Amino acid sequence: MFSLEAFHRKYDTVTTTVKINGKTLRLFTPASIDRFINQDDLMDNFPLWAKIWEASGVLATHLVGMPPDPMKSMLEIGCGLGMVGIAAAKVGHRITMTERNPDALNFARANALANGCPSVSIQRLDWNAPQLKGRFDTIVGSETVYRTEDICGLEAMFDRYLNPGGSIILSEGVRRTGVDFWERMRHRYDVKARRQALRSDQETQHLVLFRLRRKTQRPVES
Numbered sequence: 001m002f003s004l005e006a007f008h009r010k011y012d013t014v015t016t017t018v019k020i021n022g023k024t025l026r027l028f029t030p031a032s033i034d035r036f037i038n039q040d041d042l043m044d045n046f047p048l049w050a051k052i053w054e055a056s057g058v059l060a061t062h063l064v065g066m067p068p069d070p071m072k073s074m075l076e077i078g079c080g081l082g083m084v085g086i087a088a089a090k091v092g093h094r095i096t097m098t099e100r101n102p103d104a105l106n107f108a109r110a111n112a113l114a115n116g117c118p119s120v121s122i123q124r125l126d127w128n129a130p131q132l133k134g135r136f137d138t139i140v141g142s143e144t145v146y147r148t149e150d151i152c153g154l155e156a157m158f159d160r161y162l163n164p165g166g167s168i169i170l171s172e173g174v175r176r177t178g179v180d181f182w183e184r185m186r187h188r189y190d191v192k193a194r195r196q197a198l199r200s201d202q203e204t205q206h207l208v209l210f211r212l213r214r215k216t217q218r219p220v221e222s
Contacts, residue, residue: 007110055171074096082108193209196208
């Protein structure tokens, strides 16, 4: 059985406070990512999950603003530290959070417990070899389109897990792989995009919130 006591024995953490639509979440983050890096190959499963991404904040804010429907199910892909799924669960969304990396899953479970969401479903999901059961009305994710080689796996996963009539909501930074992804997806999905600029003293970061729905098949006229 997972426990916060065992988690803190295993990991050295710091606590980060974030606010989503006025709601405060306290998230455990790794004190250092060194233990999660393959020193022989820095790009081998680099721990991207260990950061609280700006795109995740945009997605969490959007989901918190959506009226929850207890009859609808939601799947988060690449949940990382768990911020998005926890924020969604706290306002009543029935969400399943998923990650592939076992350390990321431990952090997501610890953060769910620490923020009063002990019953939220958190499961392992490998995009390229998915074994999760069921289908979902909404699939959500942030910073999921990082590598070109993941695009085929993502498309296949959407086919496998999205209910008919469902929607996909993704929050992404602006990068070339994202352009390749949307060019591929627009042939099968109606895509709506909303661009958002996050400004700080150091920089302005551009993010895009996408909503995808499968194109309606029209009957062929005889």
